[in-house]
Amino acid sequence: MTTYRIYKDYWSTYKNFNSAQDCEAWILANLGSGYNYEVSPEQIPEPTQEERLENDKQFGVSLIDKFLVENRYITPSITDNESLTLLYEFSDIERLARLGNIKGVKALMENIQVDARLFTQQRKDEYLQTINSYLQQ
Numbered sequence: 790m791t792t793y794r795i796y797k798d799y800w801s802t803y804k805n806f807n808s809a810q811d812c813e814a815w816i817l818a819n820l821g822s823g824y825n826y827e828v829s830p831e832q833i834p835e836p837t838q839e840e841r842l843e844n845d846k847q848f849g850v851s852l853i854d855k856f857l858v859e860n861r862y863i864t865p866s867i868t869d870n871e872s873l874t875l876l877y878e879f880s881d882i883e884r885l886a887r888l889g890n891i892k893g894v895k896a897l898m899e900n901i902q903v904d905a906r907l908f909t910q911q912r913k914d915e916y917l918q919t920i921n922s923y924l925q926q
Contacts, residue, residue, distance in 0.1 A: 792829040795820070804926070805833050815925055842889050848923050849886030849894065852916070859912070871907055878908075895920045 790805040793812045797820075806812040809826070816824045836844065856879065860872055867875075876883075878901065885893040898917055903910045 790835060792832045793826045794829045795824055795826045797824045803829055803833055805835065818925065819922055845889030845891050846887065848891060849889050852886050852894065852919070853883055855919075856916075867907065875907060891920060891924060895924065 790807060792803055792805050793809075795802050795804060795812070795816060804812070804815070806815065812826050816826065860867055860875060882894050882897045882901075885891075885897065895917065898913065898920065901908065901913060903913050
């Protein structure tokens, strides 16, 4: 892995990639056009397996929290029974998310059925985009 400095105007960040092409693809997918990059003279060390697991678990919990907030405060007039139904449908996803198995979460999420009110296609797409962005890091 090589560390690249990604920058635009007065903003910059550092990320590791396998190649310049991977860096370019990440920039386009996550930031858009107008960004530049260069190999950084200082390299970011690769995280240990323990650090990667902890990051995956934290990300999984953040997905669960997002889901719960949306169910309680954003989804219009969700009933207690509908909330319980959703929680049941997502119980396997929740378990995998808490364990940090983000690839497993993605696989299950891709197969979740959508409906017009509670778990819309737009909502599903947003979750999958968030997961894909995380996995591309």
